[in-house]
Amino acid sequence: xxxxxxxxxxxxxxxxxxxxxxxxxxxxxxxxxxxxxxxxxxxxxxxxxxxxxxxxxxxxxxxxxxxxxxxxxxxxxxxxxxxxxxxxxxxxxxxxxxxxxxxxxxxxxxxxxxxxxxxxxxxxxxxxxxxxxxxxxxxxxxxxxxxxxxxxxxxxxxxxxxxxxxxxxxxxxxxxxxxxxxxxxxxxxxxxxxxxxxxxxxxxxxxxxxxxxxxxxxxxxxxxxxxxxxxxxxxxxxxxxxxxxxxxxxxxxxxxxxxxxxxxxxxxxxxxxxxxxxxxxxxxxxxxxxxxxxxxxxxxxxxxxxxxxxxxxxxxxxxxxxxxxxxxxxxxxxxxxxxxxxxxxxxxxxxxxxxxxxxxxxxxx
Numbered sequence: 435x436x437x438x439x440x441x442x443x444x445x446x447x448x449x450x451x452x453x454x455x456x457x458x459x460x461x462x463x464x465x466x467x468x469x470x471x472x473x474x475x476x477x478x479x480x481x482x483x484x485x486x487x488x489x490x491x492x493x494x495x496x497x498x499x500x501x502x503x504x505x506x507x508x509x510x511x512x513x514x515x516x517x518x519x520x521x522x523x524x525x526x527x528x529x530x531x532x533x534x535x536x537x538x539x540x541x542x543x544x545x546x547x548x549x550x551x552x553x554x555x556x557x558x559x560x561x562x563x564x565x566x567x568x569x570x571x572x573x574x575x576x577x578x579x580x581x582x583x584x585x586x587x588x589x590x591x592x593x594x595x596x597x598x599x600x601x602x603x604x605x606x607x608x609x610x611x612x613x614x615x616x617x618x619x620x621x622x623x624x625x626x627x628x629x630x631x632x633x634x635x636x637x638x639x640x641x642x643x644x645x646x647x648x649x650x651x652x653x654x655x656x657x658x659x660x661x662x663x664x665x666x667x668x669x670x671x672x673x674x675x676x677x678x679x680x681x682x683x684x685x686x687x688x689x690x691x692x693x694x695x696x697x698x699x700x701x702x703x704x705x706x707x708x709x710x711x712x713x714x715x716x717x718x719x720x721x722x723x724x725x726x727x728x729x730x731x732x733x734x735x736x737x738x739x740x741x742x743x744x745x746x747x748x749x750x751x752x753x754x755x756x757x758x759x760x761x762x763x764x765x766x767x768x769x770x771x772x773x774x775x776x777x778x779x780x781x782x783x784x785x786x787x788x789x790x791x792x793x794x795x796x797x798x799x
Contacts, residue, residue: 438462438509439462440462440463440464440507441456441461441462441463441464441765441766442463442464442466443463443464443465443466444465444466444467445465445467445468446468446469446477446481447758448755448758448759448762449465449468449477449481450481450484450531450535451535451731451758451759451762452465452762452766453484453485453488453508453535454535454538454539455735455762455763455765455766455767456508456510456766457488457492457510457513457539458538458539458739458766458767458791459766459767460510461510461766462507462508462509462510463506463507463508464505464506464507464508465505465506465508466504466505466506467504467505468503468504468505468506469504470504475502475503475504476502476503476504477499477503477506478526479524479526480523480524480526480527480531482499482503483521483522483523483524483526483532484531484532484535485497485499485506485508486521487521487532487536488508488510490519490521491513491514491519491536491539492510492511492512492513492514493511493512493514494511494512495508495509495510495511496508496509496511497509513539523584524584525579525581525582525583525584527547528547528549528550528581528586528682529550529586529588530547530548530549530550530552530553531547533550533553533557533573533588533590534548534553534557534732536590536592537557537558537561537590537592538732538735538736538739548678548680548728549664549666549680549681549682550573550575550578550586550588551575551616551618551666551680552666552668552678552680553573554573554575555614555616555666555668555676555678556668556676556677556678556726556729557729557732558571558572558573559674559676560676560725560729560732560733560736561736563602563604563674564599564600564602564736564740565595565599565600566592566593566595566599567593567595569593570591570592570593571591571592571593572589572590572591573588573589573590573591574588574589574591575587575588576588576589576656577652577655577656577657577658578618578620578650578652578656578657578658579620579658579659579660580620580658580660580661580662580664580682580683580684581660581662581682581684582660582684583658583659583660584658584659584660585657585658585659585660586658597792598739598740598741598790598791598792599736599739599740599741599788599791600740600741601737601740601741601743601744601745601788602737602740602745602746602747603744603745603746604724604745604746604747604748605724605746605747605748605783606673606724606748607671607673607675607722607723607724607748608671608672608673608674608675609671609672610642610669610670610671610672610677610719611642611644611670611671611672612642612644612645612646612669612670613638613642613644613645613646613647613667613668613669613670613715614645614646614647614648614667614668614670615631615634615646615647615648615665615666615667615668616647616648616649616650616665616666617630617631617647617648617649617650617663617664617665617666618649618650618651618652618663618664618665619649619650619651619652619662619663620652620657620658620660620661620662620663621653621657621658621660621661621662622661622662622663624649624651625704626663626704627649627650627651627663627704628649629703629704629705629708630647630663630665630704630705630707630708631647631649631708632705632708633704633705633706633707633708633709633712634647634665634667634708634709634711634712635647636709637709637712637713637716638712641716647665647667660684661684662682662683662684662701663682663683663684663701663704663707664680664681664682664683664707665680665681665707665708665711666678666679666680667679667680667711667712667715668715669715669718669719673724675724675725676725677715677718677719677725677726678715678718678726678728678729679711679714679715679718679726680711681707681710681711683701683702683707684701718750721750721751721780721781722748722749722750722779722780722781723748723749723750723781723782724747724748724749725749726750727749727750727751727753727756728753728755730749730752730753730755730756730759731753731755731756731758731759733747733749734747734756734759734760734763734771734784735759735763737771737784737786737788738763738767738769738786738788738789739767739788739789739791740788740789740790741788741790742787742788742789742790743787743788744785744786744787745785745786745787745788746783746784746785747783747784748781748782748783748784749781749782749784750780750781750782751780751782752773752782767789767791768789769786769787769788769789770786771784771785771786772784772785772786
């Protein structure tokens with residue numbers, strides 16, 4: 435056997451997406467200088483956990499990490515389907531960090547990543563636009579957990595996509611016809627949720643009548659290990675687009691430099707949280723596009739994975755993550771997008787010809 439050729443990369447930026455694209459394109463990667471100059475150098479616990487997840491769902495996958503965690507060799511294997519996998523996501527990132535890569539490979543709450551509620555109400559419907567069957571596409575929330583101790587659990591089911599996705603022309607965002615949402619609270623009084631609902635409705639009710647926000651108070655074993663609360667809002671348009679905004683509030687952990695902040699900080703007022711996320715949703719709607727800014731990367735990736743046919747989509751202002759996604763798609767899949775801004779609407783039209791990726795995963799009974 436010859437020596438394995440590795441694509442050489444540097445730095446920790448978009449590590450999860452690089453590993454995902456490496457798996458999809460069957461391209462081995464060597465990533466060096468991972469936070470080499472940081473106080474806590476090397477891979478973070480959630481990144482190691484994601485690598486372990488890739489090992490779990492793949493056959494013949496190889497992962498090598500040096501002693502300091504600053505150098506990684508990843509050789510992707512063949513994704514295995516049909517098995518009930520169980521993975522402990524840890525507590526340094528939310529479940530949402532792990533869910534988005536899983537839905538791409540198959541085809542709970544944190545302020546850094548989309549919440550499980552947003553994933554269920556907004557992310558899954560995006561997949562249906564690309565021909566993913568509705569039957570069997572489901573996310574069940576068994577329990578909720580917030581930082582720093584977590585404790586949430588979800589069950590994600592993804593149907594088998596025969597052969598490949600379907601190319602789309604998706605440029606009409608339509609008009610907002612209804613707003614739905616859900617609040618949650620764990621190990622705090624349910625009054626937090628009622629206050630968030632009242633504050634958010636105070637903004638929306640002046641604009642449209644069809645507004646309903648559910649409450650989901652958890653207690654006991656379904657409430658995780660830490661106190662917190664949050665809200666997820668989604669606007670549905672007349673053309674079947676879903677635009678979302680969310681947040682989760684808790685006695686947060688320390689930032690990524692590896693420490694835990696043991697000093698409890700005062701939580702922001704629930705009414706301020708409700709108003710803030712309602713205003714954020716309105717800002718996402720105002721900028722236009724068929725998806726919100728947090729879903730741009732997923733949208734571009736799905737377009738690139740389509741058959742060798744033209745996909746055409748409209749988004750609002752390109753987000754930094756969306757721009758980096760376009761670069762990674764070019765490097766790993768060889769797909770380039772034609773980008774055409776529309777100054778009259780403030781939106782951007784993107785077109786590409788998909789790479790024609792086929793579903794080669796093996797089903798294990």
